Amino acid sequence: MSLTWKKKALRYLWFPLVFLAWILLLWLVSSTAFANWLDNFSAKSLSKSALLGDTFGAFSALMAAFAAVGAILALAEQRHAVKRQMFVTTIVAMLDRLQQTIADTDFFVVQSVQNEDGTVDERTVASQSGQSAFYEISQELRLFISENFIAGMGPEAKKGLAVLLYPGFYEGYKDDLGHFFRQLYHIFRYIDEAGDDEQERFVKIVRASLTNAQLLLLAYNVIAGEGRIKFSKYISDYSILHNLGFEDDELGDIERALVIERLGQSALVSRTENQDRLQANFLAREMANAHAKQELRDFLNNNGLSINYGVKWRNETLNGFGQKAK
Template sequence: MITRFLEELGLTKRRGFLIVSALLVWISAIIASGAGWNPFANTWDFSNSGAFGDSFGPLSALMASLAALGAIATYRAQSSEIGRVREREEELDEAASADRERAITREFLADERALRQNFESTYFQLLEMLRSLVNTLDVEIYVDQIEKGHDAFKALLEAFKAGSQNPDADKGELWLAFSNKYKNDLNHYFRLMYHIVKFVKYSEMDNRYFYIQLLRSMLSDSELALLALNCEYGYGRDKFKELIEEFALLHNLSEAEKDYWDLESKFKPEAFEFRHADSVFEFVESEDISAPDKV
């Protein structure tokens, strides 16, 4: 404690020892004299007591200085201690802030995982409904000739081609008549497709195009052609067509079908573009690289 006090005063141990020793000798001599100790057998001349009393003036000044220095040292020590306490409090505040941020991050990630799980649960249920609908679909284009599943869509497309050979015929009217004839097979399929794409579009997922890619990979060439025809001539032109263009739903459509129906003049180029996902969470349009196998 004494060493720390001397350090606060800016004194070395040696100087501090000398000062303290001198003070102790001075004080001891005064006390001994007051007790009657007179090693030199001198008689006291009280006429000189005033002068003797004045000799304590420097001592008083010295004691006052030491008291001031002690107060300064105490102030410095307290200031240093307060500084250390404040630094510790700041460290604790920073640690608490970091803990809060980690807790918020964990909570956010948990919410994000829950949101994604809820979305994917519903989305894959919709895809299963679509798969089941396709598998159970059966149409009778010709007498006693029933086509099922994806073959049913191929038969429907071929039937519409056969009925729209006349170049002067209004394809819009032909399609409405055709879709009305097979409304029990087609309309439910088109509605379900529309609601799946709409569900993805208005979800809070960052990687919506990724989920559209999954949907697109399930569709046959005939299904894509029928979707395009419905969006050009049928009820899908009001709402579904813009979603097809936004999410490039016709990207996998064959060149033969695009040319046969002249679809590239009827849809925006975005409907056929290739896009690839840089990560699961985002996609970018590809312009300068060769497209791999269609997905």
């Protein structure tokens, strides 16, 4: 039995405990009366010997109360175990269905071919299924948005463009993506409503099963699609996008900004990660890494060498801890 469940048991069993306290009090009073009776015992007081039986009667009631409380605790623990087993069984079944939905998702590359008679046919020249299909869909979405960027368009306009274009793109994959999003929504909803003190644990299990492509598509759905109505609450509360990695390009910056502005930083960073980031040993390692990278940057600059390694030099983790943004 977990510590949390013990606290719940005490909260729900206050009445039996109060009843037990009253029985104990009565037994003490009866014991006192019995002691007084012994002090005043005489041959003439034998008619009052029934007090002895009453005293042991109270003691028997005390033992019965103890047994009753034990039975109630055992029953409550059994009910909790049955409830938890039902919850785990349901979650496993829901995850199995989700994986089947992912496996059934397809992505097709269709090419138009002109026939000799002038007619045009569409032929499938490539296809992907399962996790690969989600990756291809996410990349097609990003390409679709990027190709519509216009020179001189500012960051806010580009955010608006991404939000504007997503619903139309989604319609082309609604059968597969819609099924995936609905199942995922009901999994997190069930965990939220029935998970009790193990919500965080099961959220992590589900979250870890999602690929980066699926998380990116989910982010678009809760920002500009149907998920913005109900799903967004769970995205923020349980940091469902915690494992989402953004591409190191212009659209990646736009996507990160959209998630933070529309869903909040909590959608990306869980409570436990925030606590871990504040640990002294973690900060010490990050500072050592930042110092080593700065030494490399200084060496490259001093020798006239390029610092363009296709990566960001700035360490986002250490912002606010003394590191200068580069």
